[in-house]
Amino acid sequence: MEQITGQCLYSTVQVTVPPMSHDFEACHRVLCRAVISGGPFFGMAARVFDGQFTGDADIAIYRSSESAKRGFCGICGAVLWHKITAPGPMHGQVQVAAGLFPDPGDAKPGVDLYIGKKPVGYSLAGERGQMTEAEVIAAFALSESGGSEWGNFSIVSWP
Numbered sequence: 001m002e003q004i005t006g007q008c009l010y011s012t013v014q015v016t017v018p019p020m021s022h023d024f025e026a027c028h029r030v031l032c033r034a035v036i037s038g039g040p041f042f043g044m045a046a047r048v049f050d051g052q053f054t055g056d057a058d059i060a061i062y063r064s065s066e067s068a069k070r071g072f073c074g075i076c077g078a079v080l081w082h083k084i085t086a087p088g089p090m091h092g093q094v095q096v097a098a099g100l101f102p103d104p105g106d107a108k109p110g111v112d113l114y115i116g117k118k119p120v121g122y123s124l125a126g127e128r129g130q131m132t133e134a135e136v137i138a139a140f141a142l143s144e145s146g147g148s149e150w151g152n153f154s155i156v157s158w159p
């Protein structure tokens with residue numbers, strides 16, 4: 001399968017994923033805005049399930065909440081990914097930072113997460129789905145139905 005490659009500021013960390021033929025998520029959660037300096041976190045959800053990172057030695061990982069870990073480049077500080085560690089249907093799902101890819105193709109924000117946390121100072125253009133904090137929590141961590149509006153994904157060998 002054809003792949004595309006993204007990288008951090010100095011290419012210390014690189015990630016290779018299948019072409020982005022899908023939209024990504026815009027998360028307005030306070031934690032996500034904090035790591036991106038105020039804007040939403042644009043994450044490509046686990047549809048990149050057979051993606052791969054290089055430069056593991058320089059990837060710094062920390063637990064950013066009870067439900068997730070985050071990875072960033074230990075050299076340049078670029079945000080790399082958010083991984084759900086909470087049990088449930090989304091366990092193991094990774095959102096790769098869309099900003100790593102110089103050319104995101106046709107991908108655009110497909111859903112606003114934590115819409116109630118979005119500051120009034122910015123808005124994204126276009127129409128898309130929206131999920132409240134309660135809806136995100138239910139979809140990511142608490143649902144026992146095994147599904148969500150994003151469907152089921154499997155991730156192998158992510159950090």
Ligand SMILES: [Zn+2]
Binds near residue numbers: 012
């Ligand atoms: Zn870097």
